[in-house]
Amino acid sequence: MRILLIHNRYTQPGGEDAVFEAERALLERMGHRVVTFVEDNARLDGVNPLKAAVEAVWSRETQRRLKRLIEKTRPDVVHFHNTFLRISPAAYYTVKAMGLPVVQTLHNYRLVCPGALLMRDGRVCETCVGRKVPWPGAVHGCWRGSRAQTAVVAAMVAVHRALGTWERKVDRYIALTEVARRRFAEGGVPADRIAVKPNFVDPDPGAGAHDGGYALFVGRLSAEKGVRTLLEAWKGLRGIPLRVVGDGPLRGEMEERARDGGVEVEFMGRRGREEVLRLMKDARVLVFPSVWYEGFPVTLAEAFACGLPVVASRLGAMAEIVEDGRTGLLFKPGDAQGLAETVAALWGDRRRCEEMGREARSAYLARYTADANYERLMAIYRQAIAEARA
Template sequence: MAPIRVLIVHNFYQQPGGEDQVFKAEKTMLQEAGVEVIEHTAHNDGLNQMGPLKLAQVTLWNREAYRQMRALAAQHKPHVAHIHNTFPLLSPAVYHALKAEGVPIVQTLHNYRLLCLGATLLREGRECVECLGKSIPWPGVWHACYRNHAASSVVASMLVLHRLLGTWAHKVDRFIVLTEYERSVFAKGGLEANKITLKPNFVHPDPGAGTGQGGYALFVGRLSPEKGIDVLLEAWKGLDFPLKIAGDGPLGPQVAAAVQSLPQVEWLGRQPREQIFSLMQNAAFLVFPSITYEGFPMTLAEAFATGLPVLASNYGSMSQLVRPAENGLLFEVGNPADLAAQARWLVGHPNELLAMRQKARLEFEQRYSAKQNLHMLLNIYREAAGSRWPALAQ
């Protein structure tokens, strides 16, 4: 196979998340397949050294990031660039830098930032699409959907500026979405439908299936309002089945207080990925009570990889990824009573739960393994690169 050079680009958040895991997993997968990977990253820890005016300026257009990206592209001449996140330090200036050097661009849409200031299509715990289709996302500024009014104004200005410049309309050759649900939302939001390609997340390396004999339910994720923590804790007030909560975040104090009166609930705090896999392999089922749209949560892919059935909100992408009685169950979003009822059913039907475990693992093998994902990703790169793609590359 002719050598392929791919430039991968990512702006890490201060709190690690699924996007970071996908970036690292795809990098490893490509390298193991013999692809030459050039990496360019920024980390939001750098925000701590910036004043508000400087941060606003780099969010709209980071001149240094533009210069660095042009130099990197000129030096390595990648066949394609794959951007995961530019917010806020890299800024959309990097798209223009890559195109100035003639590099085709693939963009993974991990969240809804191009359509929503808060990136979640959620406001005050409820679905919000007020900015969808608007050339100026003024409702998001009015409601201070990103941190506060000043920060929301900066993000809105960034979106307006780069819509006017045609950054996403003309600089990106292919968009990757993680579910069909996402594809429909972004098409409604104005992205060119024939540029949007579906490629789900995956897990690499394969952690292997577990036995699920630990006798507990498991929650894994950030302890924040959109993840449905309130719903989870309320549901477990009426359950005597053990629950382990792995994660940290702004609602950590609330969880710590709640477990004092819920002896069946254990808060483990943030855990390393290896320990998360171990917890998943031994859990009876995963609880995913998110009240936001989500994209393709890595937690779900990891659960399937370990053969762990998922009890999830019947909302957004979760309603497509979790198939009742196949790889898990669904409950009414935001409804703790229904969550508790479905959890009781799982606990009371061990044979059906075992069958779900086997089907969850099979789904991972067929859809979310590195082997399947590599083939899809290289096809997307080839389509984006066109004549720039190496003639003998497969």
């Protein structure tokens, strides 16, 4: 199969960029001819803000370049990962005008929430879900804390909702979880076109011995990741070392609070994937206290692949991926005391911890391997091709 993958990279590399590369590599390994069309938001530096705003809604430059690429490569299916900001949804129109099927992975909630997180002021917020014009997001400056920049996102969503882009120009959507599928359907994305396909971990890192004697956090040090809850919880967890892998805007605050509170935590900064997996193989438990729905945290699938049980918030994707009492334990989002009690209970029962680790490993083998993901992806491509032909 000839497959065109389209992706708009973010200024700061993130999970969506990693998933795009992982799926590209998987498709190539399986023998498909893969062509990529990639833009980068870093190229917006120095661009007139008004021009950038207009092109976020409709980029004619993207249309011209994409048309030439399609004429040259003649793909069987076109798979979009991200169109924001430089590519724009105008690209769908070019692809459909050339009679090709369109697949769109919904990595975040931008089609129903200008801030993309369904979160405001540290809490879950669904005010914009289902609105034809998501104006509350612009009023509150939900993207980057800027009303002007959020207004650009809201305008893009509103214009293409009015044009019927989401209904008429995409043959199949990929949601990463059932929770996300429901939210998008409530927000107006055609429910009968949304398939659920999680992210995957490849290659298989194998299970670890988990004898390092520490708990582990891996993620961006930002408010939505629940890092303040994490640190508050650890004030009451004497004797349980915590290693924190990652960086972000709250790192300085966390380090200062840890020093002042005498919290037993080691801040390790950003680490490469291989080292993260090694840490997961040694850790006794992964702590994942996010206070937003999440998309599909690859970190959880990586932990499962390493046979590492997870203590996570009972919210969104986390509550769907982590089976409470089987592959880990869940606690109330934002509840530092509840998190501390949950971690302490699991930490004190080594046998239960090991049993959950084995169940986590089994869940990985059943759901999150490259082979399982490939079969789901090809089924979605076939559905999109049949839909476009019809």
